[in-house]
Amino acid sequence: MSVNVTLNNGIEMPALGFGVFQTPPETTSASVAEALSVGYRLIDTAASYFNESEVGEGIRRSGLDRSEVFVETKIWISDYGYDETLHAFDKSAGKLGINQIDLLLLHQPVPTDFARTVSAYKALEALLADGKVRAIGISNFMPTMLDRLLEQTDVVPAVNQVEVHPYFTQRDVQAANAEHGILTQAWSPMGGITSYRDDSSRSTFTDPVIGEIASAHGKTPAQVMLRWHLQEGRSAIPKSVKPERIAANFNVFDFELTEDQVSAIDALDTGVRGGPEPESVTMEAFHRDIPEA
Structure with a gap:
C-alpha cells in the first residue's frame, strides 16, 4: 500500500519515497531494487550523488514497468545556466537510462549568482514544455529566494525539497510553499543529519517524546517520524x-x-539547521564536476 499526492500541475506522485543520498554506487542498485520490491514507487537521486546510473540499474533489476516508478533527480549548481542545464538533463537521463524524468529539481539556489539559477530554472520550464520532464521543482529554496524565482519565471515549482525533521521544521518555508501550492518534500526526514553536528548528544531516534509515541503504537521512532510527515501533508x-x-x-x-x-x-x-545554510552556497565553494557518464 502507498499514498499518492497530487502536484500543482495535476501529476500524481507517491508521498513516501526512497532516497539514495550518500549511498555508495556499489550498493545503490541492490538497495533500489529492494525498495521497489517492498513497495516504494518513488526513487529520489541527484547528479551530485554520483549514483544515477546505479539507480537506473536498480529500477531495471526490479522488473517493474517504467511507468510504475516515479523517478526524481536534481541538477547540481555546476551545471546551472540555460544551455548547461539542458545538457545536464541529457546527462542525468542517460545515466538513469530513461527518456523522461518524472520530477527534476534545481538542487540549490546560488544567491551570489542568482541570474544563473534563474536561467537554469527556465531550462527546466523548457524541458517541461517539451515533455522531457513531467514536473519541475526546487530544493533548499528559502522564502526570499522563492519569491525572487517566482518574479522571474512562469511555472510555479511543484516541489521544494528541504531539510525537515522533528528537530528542524522550517515552518516559514513550509508556509511559503503552501501559499504557492508547492509541495514540501523532506530530506533527512528522520533527522539523521543531526548526528553530524558537533553536539550530537540529542538524537531524534532516542528522543523520549518520540519513543513514547512509538511505544504506544508498537512502532519504531523512525516509523513515527515518517507517519508525522505524511499526516502533515509532506512528502518524505x-x-x-x-x-x-x-x-x-x-x-x-x-x-x-x-x-x-x-x-x-x-x-x-x-530551530537548528543540520545541513548547509542555503545563503552560504557559492559556485566557488560548492563546485563539483558532474561527469558525462
Missing part, C-alpha cells in the same frame, strides 16, 4: 541500505498519530 524520502530498515520505513500506512501526538512532535523543533 528516507534512505537506508539495510533491507530490514528499508522495509520498516515503508510500513507506516497501518496506524495514525493523534492530534496531540502530532503536536508533541511539532514542539520538538530546535
Whole structure:
C-alpha cells in the first residue's frame, strides 16, 4: 500500500519515497531494487550523488514497468545556466537510462549568482514544455529566494525539497510553499543529519517524546517520524541500505498519530539547521564536476 499526492500541475506522485543520498554506487542498485520490491514507487537521486546510473540499474533489476516508478533527480549548481542545464538533463537521463524524468529539481539556489539559477530554472520550464520532464521543482529554496524565482519565471515549482525533521521544521518555508501550492518534500526526514553536528548528544531516534509515541503504537521512532510527515501533508524520502530498515520505513500506512501526538512532535523543533545554510552556497565553494557518464 502507498499514498499518492497530487502536484500543482495535476501529476500524481507517491508521498513516501526512497532516497539514495550518500549511498555508495556499489550498493545503490541492490538497495533500489529492494525498495521497489517492498513497495516504494518513488526513487529520489541527484547528479551530485554520483549514483544515477546505479539507480537506473536498480529500477531495471526490479522488473517493474517504467511507468510504475516515479523517478526524481536534481541538477547540481555546476551545471546551472540555460544551455548547461539542458545538457545536464541529457546527462542525468542517460545515466538513469530513461527518456523522461518524472520530477527534476534545481538542487540549490546560488544567491551570489542568482541570474544563473534563474536561467537554469527556465531550462527546466523548457524541458517541461517539451515533455522531457513531467514536473519541475526546487530544493533548499528559502522564502526570499522563492519569491525572487517566482518574479522571474512562469511555472510555479511543484516541489521544494528541504531539510525537515522533528528537530528542524522550517515552518516559514513550509508556509511559503503552501501559499504557492508547492509541495514540501523532506530530506533527512528522520533527522539523521543531526548526528553530524558537533553536539550530537540529542538524537531524534532516542528522543523520549518520540519513543513514547512509538511505544504506544508498537512502532519504531523512525516509523513515527515518517507517519508525522505524511499526516502533515509532506512528502518524505528516507534512505537506508539495510533491507530490514528499508522495509520498516515503508510500513507506516497501518496506524495514525493523534492530534496531540502530532503536536508533541511539532514542539520538538530546535530551530537548528543540520545541513548547509542555503545563503552560504557559492559556485566557488560548492563546485563539483558532474561527469558525462
